[in-house]
Structure formats: structure tokens, C-alpha cells
Amino acid sequence: MHPTFHRSANTVARLSIYGAVFVLAGLAWVAVTVGRSSYVTEAGIARRQPVPFSHKHHVSDDGIDCRYCHATVETSAFAGMPSTATCMNCHSQIWSDSPVLEPVRASYRTGEPLRWTRVHNLPGFVYFDHSIHVNKGVGCSTCHGRVDQMPLTYQVASLQMEWCVECHQNPAAYVRPREQVFDMSWRTDRQDEQGAQLVKDYKIKDTHTLTSCSTCHR
Amino acid sequence: MTKARRRLSGLILCAACVALSSACVQKMASQPHERPLQASAFFADGQSARPRVFGTVPSGYTRNNARVEPPQSFDPDAQDLPFPLTREVLERGRARFDIYCAVCHARTGEGDGMIVRRGFSRPPSYHTERLRQAPLGHFFDVETNGYGAMPRYDAQLSVDDRWSIAAYIRALQLSRDATLDDVPADKRAELQSGGQTK
Structure with a gap:
């Protein structure tokens, strides 16, 4: 009797069973990559605004401090729009x-x-307060990037939870002296020694508290 | 196909469905509350941000029970601060001055700040005789209500901040004809060596 399938069909069958694993893994990888891409996060994409406002011009060319327009950033959850x-x-x-x-x-x-079109749009289930971050030594540029070099404004960070938690797990790697919070070009070579000291000085809570669910989801 | 296998394939199918359908509907992400300055269909003027009502406590400020007070009357001829003058007051005044005033008045108070160099009408220098004689209350008055081409700044600056800036302006004026004798003895060497660099 003539066989319905050629002998090689056995190999093809085995390959497709094992192959499914790779296909699934590949799909998962694509899903994660797309989820982190600016297609989803909208990072790096300048929004259309009623007036093509340039932070670069107002901050770098004119030397206007962030707080001239975002006047409530030190005292309130919302940084304030002028x-x-x-x-x-x-x-x-x-x-x-x-x-x-x-x-x-x-x-x-x-x-x-x-x-104006909101550039940084946190989901409604996230509690965020600018004032606590600014007063504990998180610089504007740490989260917003070099806004002073942006002709049109875009978001730099993904604003995804993994990005928030990166700092909440280890604030010492990111905090700076309070006096430098509004200095867009601030950088240091001594973050290792300085960061831990600042965390202590500013009484920044321990990792357990900072990463507790209800710190950000209230 | 055995029962166990069928169950397994069912599970995988379920997991795949969940994986594919998640992140499509984010109801929790857009909750029925207004974000700051969000447009609103509820109020006639289309704004969710409401003007402040005197006597109320804004939501989020209940901890220190900060009521919205009507603007306090003040004496534009006042010679003194309504609170004691300390180093902190002057430091605060300088910090606020450098943010809100220096753009036009320049950090020196000469009146040739960057916005003036860009074409805005030049304000008078603080170091003129008229402004050196002006009472402290005059500067508070101008910060609060504006003067000439200068707009009012009471929206950006609290009452205390405005007084602190007035005090710092006076310090700027006094610094113009200060002598070495005005510097504390233990600081003179530092000054003469060029001062502390930051």
C-alpha cells in the first residue's frame, strides 16, 4: 500500500511541534518590544500644539527658570501650566x-x-506628586530629559511602571542636591558616594516603602 | 486525544486569548475624574479648573487647613517687613528674585535682563535715587499690582515671597555702596581673595 505521507512528514511534524515553542517565544518578544516602543509609550514623539512652543528658546536662549511658568512644581502635585x-x-x-x-x-x-496637548499622560490609577520629588532631590531632567534642548516638547521616559520602579528601588543612583534640581545640565562623577548620603540627608524612605503598592496606587 | 491533553490545549488557548486581548481596554487608566486643567463638559466655560473661592480649603490642602483668603490689604508706605528679617528670608528673596524678576531687572537690579535685551521696555534701575528712597511697601505694591509695563505677579508669588523679594531688592540697593567695613571681620579675607566660588 502506498503511504499517504512521505517519511519526511515525521520530521516535519516533530519540527512544527518544537517550532511552536519558538514561534510563541517570538510572539512574546514582539509583544514586549512593541509594548516598550514609542508606538505605545509615545516617548520621543513631539505632540502637535496650538503654538509651536520651544523650551529650547525660552530656557537655553533666554535663561528663563522652569518655575517662571511651572510655578507650583515645588508646592503641588501638578507642576502648573502657565x-x-x-x-x-x-x-x-x-x-x-x-x-x-x-x-x-x-x-x-x-x-x-x-x-495644549498634554505630553506626559499618566494613567488614572497612578498617584503622582511633583512637589515631593522636587523636594527630595529628583531633578527635572532626571525624568523629563534635556527639555532645555527641545525645540518641540516630547516625553523622554517610557512612564511605564518598570521605569518608575527603577528609581524607587534605588533612589541613591538618581538623586542630586536640592540646589541643583532645576539645573538642566547638572551631572556628577561622584554619584556613588554622594547619592547614598543625599538619601540619608533628605530622609528618603527605604526601598520597601517606596516600592509598596499603595505608594503610587492609592 | 486524551483528557489531560485536551485540558492542556484548552489552557494554552486561554492563555493565548488573554495575552492577545490584554492592554486593549484600559478602563482603569481613564477614570471618571478630571486631571488638572482638563477640558470639562460639565461647566459652562468648558474648564474643569475652577476659580478659587474665598473661605474654602482647596482639595489636597486639607492637611494644613490652608483656607483661600481674600487679598490682604497692605500699606504701600510700609518701611518694614510684616515678619522678622532673617538670613533665610533674604535667601528666599534672592531665589525668587532670580526666577521671576531677573528676567527683566537682571540679577544686579540694573534693569537690563535678557527679556529687555530682546526688546521689552527697560525698567528703571533699582539704584536710582527715587527707588533707593522708596519704602519697602512700594516694591510689594508693584509686585502685587504691576506698574507701567510690568504685569502683576500675585498669581506666581505668595505674600511672604513678595515681601522676601522686597527685602532682597533693598539688600541689592545697599550692596552698591557697601564698604569693606560692612563685611564681618572673619569674612574679609574670603572676599578679598575673590570670594567663594560655587
Whole structure:
């Protein structure tokens, strides 16, 4: 009797059974990689805004401190977005006939706020407070990157839990002296010795507390 | 196919379904509460951020029971701070001055800050006779209500911060004709060697 399958079908069958493992592993890898990519996290993608606001120009060229506009970052959970009036502090006289700034002037005339697109969008189940981070020595650039070099603003970090926990597990690797928090270009070669001392000085809680679920999910 | 095998393949199928369907619906991520400054369909002006109401305690500030107080009246002719002058007050004043005022007035108080160099009208130097004679309350008044081309800063600066800045402006003025005799004896050597560099 002529066999239905050729002898090689046995090998093909075995290969496809073992192969399934690799296919599944490959799919899992793709899922994880896509999950971490900027396709999902939106990191590295500049958002469209009503006015093409440049942090690079305002911070690096003009030397304006972060807190001039984000005035509540030291005292409140929300860093604070400048009101249109804050823009007009300078732009009542500077670039006051620029068409690019017409939405700002229109907002000032009508009282209708500018509708900026939020760049850092944490999920609703995350409790986050800027003030505690700033006051414990976490620099702006530690999480936001070199915003002072961004012509258009984008998010640098993934904002995923693994990224938060990286620092909550070992804050000594990231904290800096409080006086340097708003210095965008700050860096040190002595983080190993300095970090642990700062954690102690600023009474930063132990890893167990910092990584407890209810610290961030309240 | 044995029973155990069938169960195993069922499990794998289930796991695959869960893996494929997860992260599609994130209901917990968008909860029914407003984020700061989020647009709102509830209020007529379309804003979820509400103006502050005097006498209320803003949500999140209940710990220190900080009520929203109406603006306090003050004396624009006041010569003194409403609280004791300490080193901390001056340090605070300097820090706030460098953030909010130096952009135009420059860290020296000359009035040639970066925004002025970009074309904003130049404010007077603090080191003119008129402003050297001005009472402390005058600076608080200008910070609170604005003056000429200068906008008001009461939204960015607390009452105490505004007084601290006024005190620091006075210190800037005094620093102009200070002599070596004004420097504590133990600090003179440091000053003469060029001061401490940070």
C-alpha cells in the first residue's frame, strides 16, 4: 500500500511541534518590544500644539527658570501650566505681531484658554506628586530629559511602571542636591558616594516603602 | 486525544486569548475624574479648573487647613517687613528674585535682563535715587499690582515671597555702596581673595 505521507512528514511534524515553542517565544518578544516602543509609550514623539512652543528658546536662549511658568512644581502635585497672562508678560511687547502667537493673543482677548496637548499622560490609577520629588532631590531632567534642548516638547521616559520602579528601588543612583534640581545640565562623577548620603540627608524612605503598592496606587 | 491533553490545549488557548486581548481596554487608566486643567463638559466655560473661592480649603490642602483668603490689604508706605528679617528670608528673596524678576531687572537690579535685551521696555534701575528712597511697601505694591509695563505677579508669588523679594531688592540697593567695613571681620579675607566660588 502506498503511504499517504512521505517519511519526511515525521520530521516535519516533530519540527512544527518544537517550532511552536519558538514561534510563541517570538510572539512574546514582539509583544514586549512593541509594548516598550514609542508606538505605545509615545516617548520621543513631539505632540502637535496650538503654538509651536520651544523650551529650547525660552530656557537655553533666554535663561528663563522652569518655575517662571511651572510655578507650583515645588508646592503641588501638578507642576502648573502657565496661564495665557504669563505668556503675555513678555509677549505683550515681544513678537507681539507674530502670526505664530495669534492663538495666544486671541486667548488673552477672549479669555478662552489655550488647549495644549498634554505630553506626559499618566494613567488614572497612578498617584503622582511633583512637589515631593522636587523636594527630595529628583531633578527635572532626571525624568523629563534635556527639555532645555527641545525645540518641540516630547516625553523622554517610557512612564511605564518598570521605569518608575527603577528609581524607587534605588533612589541613591538618581538623586542630586536640592540646589541643583532645576539645573538642566547638572551631572556628577561622584554619584556613588554622594547619592547614598543625599538619601540619608533628605530622609528618603527605604526601598520597601517606596516600592509598596499603595505608594503610587492609592 | 486524551483528557489531560485536551485540558492542556484548552489552557494554552486561554492563555493565548488573554495575552492577545490584554492592554486593549484600559478602563482603569481613564477614570471618571478630571486631571488638572482638563477640558470639562460639565461647566459652562468648558474648564474643569475652577476659580478659587474665598473661605474654602482647596482639595489636597486639607492637611494644613490652608483656607483661600481674600487679598490682604497692605500699606504701600510700609518701611518694614510684616515678619522678622532673617538670613533665610533674604535667601528666599534672592531665589525668587532670580526666577521671576531677573528676567527683566537682571540679577544686579540694573534693569537690563535678557527679556529687555530682546526688546521689552527697560525698567528703571533699582539704584536710582527715587527707588533707593522708596519704602519697602512700594516694591510689594508693584509686585502685587504691576506698574507701567510690568504685569502683576500675585498669581506666581505668595505674600511672604513678595515681601522676601522686597527685602532682597533693598539688600541689592545697599550692596552698591557697601564698604569693606560692612563685611564681618572673619569674612574679609574670603572676599578679598575673590570670594567663594560655587
